[in-house]
Amino acid sequence: MFKEIVILVAAFILMIITLIVFVPKDKIRHAQVIFFFKQFITWIFGLITVEMRLIEYPVRLFSYATRTSFSFEYLIYPSICVIFNLHYPKDSSKKKQFLYFSYYCTGMTIFEALCETYTDLIEYIHWTWYCSWITLYLTLYLSRKYYLWFFKSKTP
Numbered sequence: 154m155f156k157e158i159v160i161l162v163a164a165f166i167l168m169i170i171t172l173i174v175f176v177p178k179d180k181i182r183h184a185q186v187i188f189f190f191k192q193f194i195t196w197i198f199g200l201i202t203v204e205m206r207l208i209e210y211p212v213r214l215f216s217y218a219t220r221t222s223f224s225f226e227y228l229i230y231p232s233i234c235v236i237f238n239l240h241y242p243k244d245s246s247k248k249k250q251f252l253y254f255s256y257y258c259t260g261m262t263i264f265e266a267l268c269e270t271y272t273d274l275i276e277y278i279h280w281t282w283y284c285s286w287i288t289l290y291l292t293l294y295l296s297r298k299y300y301l302w303f304f305k306s307k308t309p
Contacts, residue, residue: 157212168232191231211273258289
Protein backbone atom coordinates (compact mmCIF):
# COMPACT_ATOMS: atom_id res chain seq x y z
CA MET A 154 0.00 0.00 0.00
CA PHE A 155 2.97 2.32 0.49
CA LYS A 156 3.81 2.50 -3.22
CA GLU A 157 0.19 3.31 -4.06
CA ILE A 158 0.18 6.23 -1.60
CA VAL A 159 3.48 7.47 -3.04
CA ILE A 160 2.02 7.32 -6.55
CA LEU A 161 -1.11 9.22 -5.48
CA VAL A 162 0.86 11.93 -3.66
CA ALA A 163 3.29 12.26 -6.58
CA ALA A 164 0.36 12.53 -9.02
CA PHE A 165 -1.31 15.22 -6.88
CA ILE A 166 1.91 17.24 -6.70
CA LEU A 167 2.67 16.76 -10.40
CA MET A 168 -0.83 17.83 -11.45
CA ILE A 169 -0.81 20.94 -9.28
CA ILE A 170 2.61 21.97 -10.60
CA THR A 171 1.52 21.21 -14.17
CA LEU A 172 -1.54 23.44 -13.82
CA ILE A 173 0.51 26.27 -12.31
CA VAL A 174 3.13 26.07 -15.06
CA PHE A 175 0.98 25.36 -18.15
CA VAL A 176 -2.18 27.38 -17.54
CA PRO A 177 -1.65 30.95 -18.75
CA LYS A 178 -2.83 33.64 -16.32
CA ASP A 179 -5.36 34.95 -18.84
CA LYS A 180 -6.88 31.46 -19.25
CA ILE A 181 -7.61 30.64 -15.60
CA ARG A 182 -11.36 31.07 -16.10
CA HIS A 183 -11.17 28.76 -19.13
CA ALA A 184 -9.26 26.22 -17.06
CA GLN A 185 -11.89 26.31 -14.33
CA VAL A 186 -14.73 25.65 -16.78
CA ILE A 187 -12.85 22.74 -18.35
CA PHE A 188 -11.86 21.35 -14.95
CA PHE A 189 -15.39 21.43 -13.50
CA PHE A 190 -16.99 20.02 -16.64
CA LYS A 191 -14.48 17.17 -16.71
CA GLN A 192 -15.16 16.42 -13.05
CA PHE A 193 -18.86 16.17 -13.89
CA ILE A 194 -18.21 13.74 -16.77
CA THR A 195 -15.76 11.56 -14.86
CA TRP A 196 -18.08 11.45 -11.85
CA ILE A 197 -20.83 9.95 -14.03
CA PHE A 198 -18.57 7.51 -15.90
CA GLY A 199 -16.72 6.58 -12.70
CA LEU A 200 -19.91 5.77 -10.83
CA ILE A 201 -21.25 3.72 -13.74
CA THR A 202 -18.07 1.65 -14.08
CA VAL A 203 -17.71 0.84 -10.38
CA GLU A 204 -21.42 0.25 -9.77
CA MET A 205 -21.55 -2.15 -12.72
CA ARG A 206 -18.45 -3.85 -11.29
CA LEU A 207 -16.40 -3.22 -14.42
CA ILE A 208 -13.51 -1.64 -12.49
CA GLU A 209 -12.48 -1.72 -8.86
CA TYR A 210 -10.19 0.63 -6.96
CA PRO A 211 -8.75 -1.36 -4.02
CA VAL A 212 -6.58 1.51 -2.74
CA ARG A 213 -8.27 4.91 -2.88
CA LEU A 214 -8.90 8.08 -0.95
CA PHE A 215 -12.22 8.39 0.87
CA SER A 216 -12.83 4.64 0.73
CA TYR A 217 -15.91 4.90 2.96
CA ALA A 218 -17.52 7.65 0.88
CA THR A 219 -17.20 6.25 -2.63
CA ARG A 220 -15.86 3.25 -4.51
CA THR A 221 -14.56 5.42 -7.34
CA SER A 222 -11.06 6.83 -7.59
CA PHE A 223 -11.33 10.35 -6.20
CA SER A 224 -7.72 11.05 -7.19
CA PHE A 225 -8.14 10.16 -10.84
CA GLU A 226 -11.66 11.43 -11.41
CA TYR A 227 -11.52 14.69 -9.49
CA LEU A 228 -7.94 15.90 -9.88
CA ILE A 229 -5.67 13.96 -12.22
CA TYR A 230 -7.91 13.50 -15.26
CA PRO A 231 -9.55 16.96 -15.05
CA SER A 232 -6.08 18.53 -14.78
CA ILE A 233 -4.87 16.65 -17.85
CA CYS A 234 -8.02 17.70 -19.67
CA VAL A 235 -7.33 21.37 -18.88
CA ILE A 236 -3.88 21.13 -20.46
CA PHE A 237 -5.32 19.14 -23.38
CA ASN A 238 -7.92 21.81 -24.18
CA LEU A 239 -5.83 24.91 -23.57
CA HIS A 240 -3.02 23.66 -25.81
CA TYR A 241 -5.21 22.02 -28.44
CA PRO A 242 -3.82 22.48 -31.99
CA LYS A 243 -6.95 24.16 -33.36
CA ASP A 244 -5.22 25.55 -36.44
CA SER A 245 -3.69 22.23 -37.44
CA SER A 246 -4.97 19.63 -39.88
CA LYS A 247 -7.63 17.09 -38.88
CA LYS A 248 -4.93 14.41 -38.92
CA LYS A 249 -2.79 16.31 -36.40
CA GLN A 250 -5.84 16.95 -34.23
CA PHE A 251 -6.70 13.24 -34.25
CA LEU A 252 -3.10 12.40 -33.37
CA TYR A 253 -3.26 14.93 -30.51
CA PHE A 254 -6.30 13.14 -29.12
CA SER A 255 -4.61 9.79 -29.66
CA TYR A 256 -1.39 10.79 -27.86
CA TYR A 257 -3.30 11.89 -24.77
CA CYS A 258 -5.52 8.81 -24.73
CA THR A 259 -2.61 6.45 -25.33
CA GLY A 260 -0.41 8.04 -22.67
CA MET A 261 -3.14 7.91 -20.04
CA THR A 262 -4.11 4.36 -21.02
CA ILE A 263 -0.51 3.16 -20.75
CA PHE A 264 -0.21 4.73 -17.29
CA GLU A 265 -3.52 3.17 -16.22
CA ALA A 266 -2.53 -0.27 -17.57
CA LEU A 267 0.79 -0.08 -15.70
CA CYS A 268 -1.07 0.85 -12.51
CA GLU A 269 -3.49 -2.01 -13.08
CA THR A 270 -0.65 -4.49 -13.57
CA TYR A 271 1.81 -3.38 -10.89
CA THR A 272 -0.28 -1.69 -8.16
CA ASP A 273 -3.56 -1.96 -6.30
CA LEU A 274 -4.75 1.44 -7.49
CA ILE A 275 -7.04 -0.07 -10.12
CA GLU A 276 -8.26 -3.53 -10.99
CA TYR A 277 -10.01 -4.41 -14.24
CA ILE A 278 -12.86 -6.83 -13.61
CA HIS A 279 -14.86 -6.69 -16.86
CA TRP A 280 -12.80 -3.96 -18.47
CA THR A 281 -9.85 -3.73 -20.83
CA TRP A 282 -7.27 -1.16 -21.83
CA TYR A 283 -9.11 -0.41 -25.07
CA CYS A 284 -12.31 0.34 -23.10
CA SER A 285 -10.25 2.91 -21.21
CA TRP A 286 -8.82 4.33 -24.44
CA ILE A 287 -12.27 4.70 -26.02
CA THR A 288 -13.75 6.23 -22.87
CA LEU A 289 -10.85 8.67 -22.57
CA TYR A 290 -11.25 9.67 -26.21
CA LEU A 291 -14.99 10.14 -25.81
CA THR A 292 -14.67 12.25 -22.66
CA LEU A 293 -11.88 14.38 -24.11
CA TYR A 294 -14.05 14.94 -27.19
CA LEU A 295 -17.06 15.91 -25.05
CA SER A 296 -14.95 18.30 -22.99
CA ARG A 297 -13.54 19.87 -26.15
CA LYS A 298 -17.01 20.40 -27.62
CA TYR A 299 -18.32 21.81 -24.33
CA TYR A 300 -15.34 24.17 -24.06
CA LEU A 301 -15.91 25.48 -27.59
CA TRP A 302 -19.63 25.88 -26.97
CA PHE A 303 -19.19 27.57 -23.59
CA PHE A 304 -16.78 30.17 -24.90
CA LYS A 305 -18.52 30.34 -28.29
CA SER A 306 -15.32 29.77 -30.18
CA LYS A 307 -15.74 29.56 -33.95
CA THR A 308 -12.80 27.20 -34.37
CA PRO A 309 -13.35 23.41 -34.21
